[in-house]
Structure formats: structure tokens, C-alpha cells
Amino acid sequence: xxxxxxxxxxxxxxIIGGNFVNAGEASTQLKLLLSKLGVDEDIxxxxxxxxxxxxxxxxxxxAAGRMHYHITPRGISxxxxxxxxxxxxxxxxxxxxxSTAPDWVREMGWGAGMGLPNMKKNSDIFKIxxxxxxxxxxxxxxNFP
Amino acid sequence: MKLSDFVGELSLEVKTCKEGxxxxxxxxxxxxxxxxxxxxxxxxxxxxxxxxxxxxxAVAGMKNLAGxxxxxxxxxxxxxxxxxxxEKIPIMTTPLPAFEAAGRMYQKLKQQE
Numbered sequence: 001x002x003x004x005x006x007x008x009x010x011x012x013x014x015i016i017g018g019n020f021v022n023a024g025e026a027s028t029q030l031k032l033l034l035s036k037l038g039v040d041e042d043i044x045x046x047x048x049x050x051x052x053x054x055x056x057x058x059x060x061x062x063a064a065g066r067m068h069y070h071i072t073p074r075g076i077s078x079x080x081x082x083x084x085x086x087x088x089x090x091x092x093x094x095x096x097x098x099s100t101a102p103d104w105v106r107e108m109g110w111g112a113g114m115g116l117p118n119m120k121k122n123s124d125i126f127k128i129x130x131x132x133x134x135x136x137x138x139x140x141x142x143n144f145p
Numbered sequence: 146m147k148l149s150d151f152v153g154e155l156s157l158e159v160k161t162c163k164e165g166x167x168x169x170x171x172x173x174x175x176x177x178x179x180x181x182x183x184x185x186x187x188x189x190x191x192x193x194x195x196x197x198x199x200x201x202x203a204v205a206g207m208k209n210l211a212g213x214x215x216x217x218x219x220x221x222x223x224x225x226x227x228x229x230x231x232e233k234i235p236i237m238t239t240p241l242p243a244f245e246a247a248g249r250m251y252q253k254l255k256q257q258e
Contacts, residue, residue, distance in 0.1 A: 021224075024203030031207065048207045049183050056180075109196045114180035121184075 005037055005073050012068040015058040017084070020108075023059050026067045027051035030078075037071070040145055046122040047076055050140050053115040054080040060105055061085060062135065075124070075143035086132035094120070094128075146170055146257055148191065148212055148235060154249050157214065157237040160221050165235035170211050173254070175247045179204050186210060193247055197221055202228045202236075212236065216243045 011033075013026035030051055034044045051067065058065035062084030070077040087093045093100075094116050101111025120126040123140035130136040149166040151157060159166065171189035176182050177196055186192060188209035194201065197219050205213055212235035215221060221238060229236045239246050 021199060023200050024207060027207060028203065045188075045208075052183055052203075052207050053180060108198055108200065109177050109179040109194075110200075112178040112180050114178070114184060118180055118184050 005071060009033075009037075009071040010069065012066055015055055015062075015065045015067060015080075015082075017059060017061070017063045017065070017082075019059055023056060024052055026055050030067075030069055034071075034076070039076075043076070043142060043144060047078070047142050050119045050122040050142070051078055051080075053118045054078070054138055054140070056110060057115050057136075058082045058084070060101060060110060065135075073144070075141055078140045078142075079137065081137040082135045084135050086134055087128075087130040087136055088132055090128055090130060146254060148237075151250060151253065152237075154253060155214070155237075155239045155241055155246055157239050160236045160238060161226055161229040162212075162233050162235040165212060165233060168211050168235075170254075173247060173250050174210075175243055183208065191250070193243055193250075195219055195243065197225055199225050199228055201225065202232055202234050205229075205234045206232050210234070214239055214246060216241060216246050 015026055027048060031044060031048045062082035065080060065082030068079045092098055096117045097113040099111045099113035105111045124143045125141035127139040147167055148170055170191050172187055174186040174190045175193040177194050182192060182204050186208050190210050192210050192213045193216060195216055197215055201213055215238045218240040221236060
């Protein structure tokens with residue numbers, strides 16, 4: 001399939017916690033870049049879902065975070081790290097429907113406990129690492145077909 | 146079938162991006178949970194919801210949805226309207242509740258098949 005990636009492309013976005021107004025900005029930029037590179041539609045769709053959810057988690061829970069992407073001829077690697085409260089029980093957090101989001105976030109239709117499962121479902125490799133009181137790091141790899 | 150075919154049927158008030166009404170609709174997705182819409186809607190779907198805040202525009206844009214129908218006569222906040230206009234996402238409001246709006250769309254789309 002025709003991907004215009006002859007060299008590796010890297011970049012990152014800053015994400016500010018609580019900034020619901022610009023929610024989706026980082027993942028939208030990455031999606032546009034992938035479209036421009038001619039990446040397969042299904043890969044773009046999966047990347048969009050995974051990165052949007054990761055971005056939302058930083059906005060909902062953390063003070064700030066960063067999304068770093070690395071595109072190679074083989075696929076896309078994404079790393080999102082934040083300065084947030086960290087996750088006490090990762091296994092529980094990975095369960096669909098479990099959320100610690102406050103009510104006002106739930107009223108917006110977020111905090112349904114689908115974010116982390118959505119990220120995992122849409123990536124080929126998913127890793128999460130978290131330290132309570134320090135922050136959370138998520139690494140995702142989506143391979144090209 | 147196009148969005149414009151539903152304007153009369155659902156008493157839609159078109160709030161943004163009137164030019165988007167001629168876009169072909171491939172389906173409809175009903176949900177008020179944004180992560181559910183991210184996960185399960187398909188490109189070209191119309192999204193029926195009661196959510197009106199800014200983030201619905203980002204979700205619709207990320208998933209290449211054909212537009213958003215806000216149900217129950219809810220008012221569209223000005224900041225959402227502006228963002229949707231800028232990002233060319235059609236947003237419409239209807240006085241109908243979600244069940245009825247979805248039902249009427251379902252019927253019309255099935256008739257066409």
C-alpha cells in the first residue's frame with residue numbers, strides 16, 4: 001500500500017489538564033498527518049480512537065501531559081505521559097465500565113470507563129505504567145498492515 | 146439518502162454548516178457516551194445525542210461523522226456552534242426525543258433499502 005514514509009517521523013504535543021475547549025487537538029493533528037502520509041483508513045481510525053482517549057484522560061485527570069508519536073514504515077508508536085494522580089489499581093482501571101471520573105465529567109458523557117479499554121482494543125501493543133502521586137505513562141503501537 | 150431529506154420529517158433546525166446537508170448519510174448512531182461514539186460509530190453516520198458541549202464537535206470530526214442531531218429541544222451553546230461552523234460539522238436540533246428521532250430515521254433509511 002502506498003505510504004509516503006521514507007524516513008521516520010517524530011513529534012510531540014503538549015496537553016493541558018482541564019482544557020476541555022481544545023480537547024482532541026493533539027489527536028486531530030496526528031490524524032491529519034497520517035492522512036497526508038496516505039496511511040490506511042482503518043489504521044487512521046484506530047489511531048484516532050486510541051489517541052483521542054489518551055488525550056481525554058490527560059485532560060480529565062492530570063495537570064498536564066505530553067503525547068509523543070513516532071511513525072516508521074512499519075507502524076506508529078505513541079507514548080502519552082502525564083503529571084497526574086496516577087492509577088492505584090491498573091487491573092481495575094482496565095475493566096470496562098470502571099471509572100473514577102467525577103460527576104460533572106460523567107454528565108458530559110465522558111468517564112464511562114471505556115477509555116483505557118478503547119485504547120487497548122485499538123492498538124497492537126498496549127502498555128500502561130503508573131505511579132500514584134506521580135503520573136501515568138501509556139505506550140501504544142499500531143502496526144501497518 | 147441525504148441529511149436534507151430528514152429536515153421536514155424530524156422538524157430539524159439547522160444550526161451550522163448548511164452546505165453539509167447534501168452529504169450522503171450511511172447510518173445513524175444514538176449515544177450520549179462520547180467514548181462509545183468514538184468506539185462504535187462509523188464514518189458517515191449521523192449522531193443522535195442530548196450532549197451539547199464543545200467536545201461533541203471533536204468527536205464528530207475524529208470519526209468523520211456526517212452530522213449531529215441534538216434531541217429534546219435542547220439549545221446549542223454558542224461556543225459549540227462556532228466550533229462546529231469552523232470545522233464544518235453540521236449540527237441540527239429537533240424537539241423530538243431520541244427514541245422518536247431515531248425511529249423516524251430508521252424507518253426512512255429502511256424504506257430506501
